[in-house]
Amino acid sequence: MRILTIALFCCALVTACAGNKPETEMKVSIQSQMEVFKGAGYEYDSVVSPNGRVINLVFIKHGSIAIDIDGYMVYVDPVTMFCDDFAHLPKADMILITHEHHDHLDSVAVDLLSTDSTRILSSKRVAEQLPKSTPVAVGAEIEIESVGFSIKTVPAYNISPEHLNFHPQSRGDFGFVLSVDGMRIYVAGDTEDIPEMETLGNEGVDIAFIPVNQPYTMTVEQAIHAVGMLKPGVVYPYHYGQTDLSALVTEFAGREVDVRVRQLQ
Numbered sequence: 536m537r538i539l540t541i542a543l544f545c546c547a548l549v550t551a552c553a554g555n556k557p558e559t560e561m562k563v564s565i566q567s568q569m570e571v572f573k574g575a576g577y578e579y580d581s582v583v584s585p586n587g588r589v590i591n592l593v594f595i596k597h598g599s600i601a602i603d604i605d606g607y608m609v610y611v612d613p614v615t616m617f618c619d620d621f622a623h624l625p626k627a628d629m630i631l632i633t634h635e636h637h638d639h640l641d642s643v644a645v646d647l648l649s650t651d652s653t654r655i656l657s658s659k660r661v662a663e664q665l666p667k668s669t670p671v672a673v674g675a676e677i678e679i680e681s682v683g684f685s686i687k688t689v690p691a692y693n694i695s696p697e698h699l700n701f702h703p704q705s706r707g708d709f710g711f712v713l714s715v716d717g718m719r720i721y722v723a724g725d726t727e728d729i730p731e732m733e734t735l736g737n738e739g740v741d742i743a744f745i746p747v748n749q750p751y752t753m754t755v756e757q758a759i760h761a762v763g764m765l766k767p768g769v770v771y772p773y774h775y776g777q778t779d780l781s782a783l784v785t786e787f788a789g790r791e792v793d794v795r796v797r798q799l800q
Contacts, residue, residue, distance in 0.1 A: 568603060568625040575620045578797050582742070584716035588683075592720075592742070594797040598639055598774045600722070600744065601625075604715060607682045611722055613644040621647040629679070632657040633691060633724035634708035635664060656686070658707050673709050684715040690731050691724035698750050702726065712740070720744075721765065725752050725774070728761040736765040743767040746774035747783065755782045762792055773799040 572579055572593050579593040593601035596617035601624075602609040609629045613621060616638070627648040632640055632655070640661055645668075649655070655668040656677065662670035671677065677686045688711050692704035702708050702725050710724035712735065721735060722744045743765050746752035752774060753761060759782070762770055770792055772780050777800065784794045 568606065568608065571623070571625055572601070575624065580795070580797075582718075584718045586716040588716060590715060590718075590720070592771070594771075594773075594799050596799055597776075598633070598725070598746070600773065600799075602713065602720070604682055604684060607679075609713070610648055612639040613648055614638055614641040615644045615647070616641075618644070624648070626650050627653045629653065630655045630668075631686070631711060631722075632661045632665070632668065633710060633722075634658050634702065634706070635660045636725070639725070640664065658709060660706060660708075671709075673707055684713060687712045687714070689721075689735065690729060691726035692729060694727045694729055695749070698727070701751050718742075721767070723761075727753050728757040728764065732761050732764040736767075740765045740767040742769045742771070744771045744773045747772045747778050747780065748774055748776045755780065758783050759786050762787065762794075767792060770794045771799070772796060775800055 569579065569591055577593055577595055579591050582590045582592065584590060588605050591603035593603065595601065598612040599614050599617045600611050607628045608625050609631065610627045611631045612633055613630065615621060621644050630645055630648060630653060642665055645655065645665065656671050657665060657668040659670040659672065662668045671688055673688050673690050675688045679685065688709040690704065691702060691708045691710045693699050693702045708724060710722050710726060713720045718741050719739055720742045721740045723746055725746055745758050745761055747755060747758045755778065758772065772783060780796055784796065787794050
């Protein structure tokens with residue numbers, strides 16, 4: 536079990552400075568961005584890395600989330616059918632698109648969030664439909680030196696024989712691990728409880744976003760198995776639709792895994 540040493544605050548505004556920006560400027564930037572999300576009705580948690588940097592986890596809906604690192608805004612799979620506010624939300628410094636399905640790839644959302652400097656990373660199949668994105672393969676490691684964090688793409692695929700057509704391993708869909716000051720945030724993408732999760736768990740996962748809605752991703756039982764392999768400190772079920780998550784919450788009640796259910800159905 537990896538010990539989670541960060542502080543976690545639900546819908547709290549925590550400020551810090553990063554890069555070469557003055558502390559006051561960075562505080563205003565972070566607070567302003569989070570106030571926009573809060574005003575639009577989106578829940579978020581704030582975590583603090585081991586080096587004291589602020590990471591805000593914004594829960595939009597389904598597979599759409601945002602991760603704010605000291606004011607550097609990363610969106611994951613933004614889709615307008617889950618959010619009609621993208622035109623009014625903070626612009627993206629980076630957009631990550633895990634695969635080509637319509638509930639993860641939406642060029643309209645990408646355009647609404649993008650500026651001339653927005654960096655877009657996607658699977659190769661997505662890049663065929665979204666030429667402005669940069670295709671990356673599973674296993675790629677990307678250093679964001681200006682902000683001081685890294686992203687590693689990791690496999691995401693189905694393993695149940697009757698569901699292999701949804702997310703075949705050969706297609707190159709991915710989730711990712713975002714590392715900030717040694718704290719690792721795993722966003723699984725559309726996947727089942729694949730064996731690679733055990734390796735990720737051995738490497739260390741602090742926070743995990745796990746999809747729970749078969750036939751497309753995991754059953755609750757598979758999610759429980761996935762959490763057992765990953766051994767994170769905090770788990771956020773996402774992409775869960777109408778799935779009853781009570782068994783997942785009950786399984787880890789009183790244990791060293793904190794299952795946090797947010798409005799992501």
